[in-house]
Amino acid sequence: MAENTDLGLRLEGVTIALDGRRLLGIDTRIAPGEVLTVMGPSGSGKSTLLAAITGTLPPAFAMTGRVRLDGEDVTDRPTEARRIGILFQDELLFPHLSVGGNLAFGLSPQVKGRAARRARIDAALSDIGLEGFAGRDPATLSGGQRARVALMRMLLSDPRALLLDEAFSKLDAELRGQIRDLVFGIARARRLPVLQVTHDAADAAAGGGPIVAL
Incomplete structure (x- = not known):
């Protein structure tokens, strides 16, 4: 049975610029349950890419292209209507x-x-x-x-996609492996497309999916 290529998270010709200078460009699809890892040095635009996907890009940045989730164009939707979950390196519990x-x-x-x-x-x-x-x-x-x-x-909150912003970086080595396995296991079980940004090659290897270098 052919895979429905509308499903998952699609970054369609997404480019981000600051003051007219292009920071990054990406065109890819993350299938349900797949983990795409974006790696790059500090300042390469990894967290800025996540902000563009969630709709929280600061006004100083300009984005072109479209963000599609399960075939729906969510580019112009408010953040809370996109149903895209994000985890940061700090837990941010209240x-x-x-x-x-x-x-x-x-x-x-x-x-x-x-x-x-x-x-x-x-x-x-x-x-x-x-x-x-x-x-x-x-x-x-x-x-x-x-x-x-x-x-x-x-x-x-029943997200339809999951973003990880250096989500495991503050955990010690043993905990890091446990939490990483938990996150990726749940994402695969729920068929959530995952985009993680990380400096850590072990995080990328654990994701098991394609790697994009910025």
Whole structure:
């Protein structure tokens, strides 16, 4: 059966310029469940590319080309309407909210009712090995636990694609492998196209997909 080439994340002739100077150009498709790795030195435009995909590109930059997700052109949609999740090297958990409160923030508004939302949060915690952690203060978690909560908060918003901005760079070697395997495993199981930017060759190898050098 032929693959539907509309599915996945398509960067169609995307170029980004600053003050008239072209920073980067990319034309590629990331299939569902595939990990594309973008590598390059600091200042090469890796994070700027992610900002263009999520719709958060600062006004000083100019972008041409189109961003398509499962065949839909999302280039001009507001960030929250694109359904593209992103993980950064810092977990960015809300310190004034419990673990459960952080997850509730990410939960899709389509899940209605307090009982249904609580059940979804409890199931999500079970999925990442943190049963019973809903009432915990994020400040009491280990680095690996915080990384897992940040991942699940993003996944609860039901994204259709996943971006990783040096997402594993602050974890120690053992944790890095665990969290990386968790992220890539979930992405493949949910058939999410993944674009990761990284300096780390091990991250690229773990992704198992094509590599683009900027």
